[in-house]
Amino acid sequence: MSEEPSIFVGGGGKEYGHPQRLLLGYGNRHGLIAGATGTGKTVTLQILAEGFSAAGVPVFLSDVKGDLSGLAVAGSAAGKLHEPFMKRAATIGLDLVYSAFPVTFWDLFGQQGHPIRATVAEMGPLLLARLLELTEAQEGVLNVAFRLADEEELPLLDLKDLQALLVFVAENAGAISARYGLVAPASIGAIQRRLLVLENQGAAAFFGEPALDLADLMLTDSDGRGRINILASDKLMHSPRLYATFLLWLLSELFETLPEVGDPDKPKLVFFFDEAHLLFADAPRALVQKVEQVARLIRSKGVGVYFITQNPADVPENILGQLGNRVQHALRAFTAKDQKDLRLAAQTYRDNPAFSTEDAIREVGTGEAVTSFLERKGIPGVVQRTLIRPPSSQVGPIDTALRAQLMVMSPLRGKYDSMIDRDSAYERLRAREQKAAAEAAAAETQAAPPRRGETDLRPDSDGFSKARRYDGGDTTRTAAPKPRTSSRSSDSVGEAFAKSFARQLGTKSGQAIVRGVLGSLFKKR
Known part of the structure; x- marks a missing residue:
């Protein structure tokens, strides 16, 4: 197994068993990083991002706490973590070399990275209805508006386009209702109010042009390393619906745009969903079904999707069953529900006769995990207790000045900085x-x-x-000629x-x- 291209995750030593590696050929089979707060999920995400980047695979991840910007800077022997990291590296047989990685910063609000924009039409009525928390009747009106925009060649690019179209629909509700079904003024008013709330939250900057070119997420540097795209999400998390809807939109766009590649030697792109529970919280069944479909089929487009969450139970069962590469940090079982979730999490692993999986998940400490990665022919590996390797890049955020300097050096500098307002x-x-x-x-x-x-x-x-x-x-x-009556x-x-x-x-x-x-x-x- 070690002869195949892979990412070293950890293990080693008598206590932790065999070294654990994620085979690049199965990197597009999706994965899960789970565990309670403070158990090491962020560092695990960091080392996987490093591994994919070093293998020439671009990565997209969300930085919820602001810690992952450290990927752009090499770790340091002067840091307070150097000594424990070197001790851990010796335990697992790793020759730790500090290094930085090519990073591109993004921000929906355009403050901590390049602005990310999508048009209203690209977002579509299903995800927009989810974002606005519309009722079924209100979503029906929104679908009518989108249909009318298509037929009458009225491009929907930004929020003011949609707001203007809804006023137009309201003023002509009678004629539209006769053709498309009832369009209630009350529904239009409710949609307009929710659009106003969205606008006040700063989301208006997200809708418009130039829209994100997906090819810009799949760049490599001059050394062939995949660029790590980091979405600043600390502020975005205050609008969890916008955060979840954007990530689902991005995943859907990748699915619809990328060609079929079958089973490549390595992924074309790896996608990390942090705080994954927000993707499914209160989501309508139709939306969950769409996510399930995309997660099932996007593998053949060469895209790997990794969910990061506190509890595996946060991920719907149909999606959880598709996650072959798993890193399970500690779960705390304080309540009856916690104990039930722990048992269910343990049952999803291939048993190791050397220990109880349920006990191991409860007992592993910070920086340790219970892991299972796909082996040849896509067979789940036997669960192992694993000491996670230390990262090569800096643990923790970089300062504002360095971030600004890196953005000036970005290959995308100037491409998305100014919004375009064309005829729509x-x-x-x-x-x-x-x-x-x-x-x-x-x-x-x-x-x-x-x-x-x-x-x-x-x-x-x-x-x-x-x-x-x-x-x-x-x-x-x-x-005088008679007027036409019809x-x-x-x-x-x-x-x-x-x-x-x-x-x-x-x-x-x-x-x-x-x-x-x-x-x-x-x-x-």
């Missing part, structure tokens, strides 16, 4: 409103009474047009709306509606 739903709906208002103004001017001495061409009540002057009588009577059945929804607008705008009350409702929407912000 907001601008197109605004143009429609302005055109309709201009046509209505022209119609009102034509219908206004002539001044003295001007020729009056207005039709009278009998449908005939009279050419006359105010100072004289009628001179001619000609039949539109063609092939008219689009947009054409029907335009005609409806034109009819409304021909009256004083119609103009008042537009000025009062649409005028307030489309005024410059």
Whole structure:
């Protein structure tokens, strides 16, 4: 097994049994890092990220506590952890060499890394409904809005595009309901209020362009090492729905975009989900099913997904069964539920006759773990008590000045810094409103009474047009064409709306509606 390309995780010594390695050929078979707070999950994540990077595999991970930025800096013999690390390395037979790794910093809010953006259309109604915590009826209205945007060529890029479209849907609810089903104003109002809350939380910066190019997550450096993409998540964790929805969106985009590669010699990308329980907390069944599907199928795209959480029970059973590479740090069994979860966690491992798996999970200390990695032909390895190897990079965060320096040196510098606001739903709906208002103004001017001495061409009540002057009588009577009473059945929804607008705008009350409702929407912000 040691002859195959692998990542050394730990083990060694009489007490800990055989060395434990994660075979790169099975790195895309997904994995789990679990354990109570303070048992060493972050360091385990760090050494796996180092191992994949050294093997030329790009990594994406979320930095919830701000500790993982230390991957960009080599560990130091002057550090307080040097002596215990060297002692541990000697125990497990590791020649520890300190080194830094190529890192790219990202931040949804653009403060601690390159901004990450996605368009509203890319997010889609399912994940957006999850983010906004919509009811089934409200999600139905959101689906109608997305369908209308597609049919009427109204690109949904940022939040103001979606907000403008929802106002448009509300003002034309009757025509839309006849075609797509009931569109309740109350549902639209609820969606708008939730969008406002999302905007106030700073999420507006996430929706827009330039959108993230997935290829930028799969870069290597000049030495062939995979770049480690670190998402600053300390602030993002205050909006757990946004955090979970973004990670699910990213995983879905990778699944839909990457080609099939079968079983590669090593993964094309490895994805670490920290605080994985947030992905599934209160999630609707349809969303959980989508995650299960993606987790099951994305392996063939060469992407490995690793979930980091306190308890394996946080991960749905159908997904947990797909996680072949496992590192289980200590679980504390203080309550009856804790004891039950501990027993269930132990049952998912291939037994080792040398010890009780349940007892080992309860007893391992900080920096130790119970591990099982896939062997040849994808067979789960026998569970082992493992002393986790020390990392080569710095444990703990780097300072702000060094982070800023590394961002200046980033190969992506300048690509995502400035937001682009191109022609989209907001601008197109605004143009429609302005055109309709201009046509209505022209119609009102034509219908206004002539001044003295001007020729009056207005039709009278009998449908005939009279050419006359105010100072004289009628001179001619000609039949005026009858107005059309119905539109063609092939008219689009947009054409029907335009005609409806034109009819409304021909009256004083119609103009008042537009000025009062649409005028307030489309005024410059």
